[in-house]
Amino acid sequence: MADKSDCTSEDGSGPIELDPQIIKLKTALETKFTGVDLLFSMTDQIPTVLVPTESLHDLCIFLKTNEDYDSKMLSCMAGVDYVDYCQILYVLYSINKNCTVGVKCNINYDSRVQTVSDIWKAGDWYEREIHDLYGIEFEGHGDMSPLLLYDGFEGYPGKKDFPFYDYQEY
Numbered sequence: 692m693a694d695k696s697d698c699t700s701e702d703g704s705g706p707i708e709l710d711p712q713i714i715k716l717k718t719a720l721e722t723k724f725t726g727v728d729l730l731f732s733m734t735d736q737i738p739t740v741l742v743p744t745e746s747l748h749d750l751c752i753f754l755k756t757n758e759d760y761d762s763k764m765l766s767c768m769a770g771v772d773y774v775d776y777c778q779i780l781y782v783l784y785s786i787n788k789n790c791t792v793g794v795k796c797n798i799n800y801d802s803r804v805q806t807v808s809d810i811w812k813a814g815d816w817y818e819r820e821i822h823d824l825y826g827i828e829f830e831g832h833g834d835m836s837p838l839l840l841y842d843g844f845e846g847y848p849g850k851k852d853f854p855f856y857d858y859q860e861y
């Protein structure tokens with residue numbers, strides 16, 4: 692049984708119908724965290740939480756340890772360059788509940804984000820990859836050595852302003 696909610700779709704088209712589990716997630720997050728928005732993508736049917744950087748680590752711990760969500764698996768983590776800021780997307784999966792939750796965090800390039808590698812070991816490599824491609828620093832991460840690029844590589848090839856096509860003749 693679906694219910695109407697004031698949860699909006701990511702495309703901004705207005706209120707959408709949510710199943711009771713998602714409404715429960717929305718209520719729990721609004722009660723426990725401030726500044727958290729629940730978005731919902733109609734294309735992939737995955738609830739996505741937009742969270743400020745200061746609440747990110749606590750929200751991830753909550754989603755992993757709360758028995759209603761049981762997000763024990765960080766199945767993907769990615770960065771997206773929007774020129775003025777970067778967005779980091781965490782895709783969390785619960786094997787026991789067979790459900791996925793997305794977590795998005797918008798950050799400025801001069802900001803730092805708390806590591807999630809202490810919550811999910813998979814975060815280690817994902818954070819190193821994001822650091823290589825976008826230059827985002829993760830506080831508390833033990834080893835930010837390059838994963839994809841070599842030591843001494845200059846620039847961040849994931850950013851839109853990276854000069855990929857600046858051919859220099861020798």
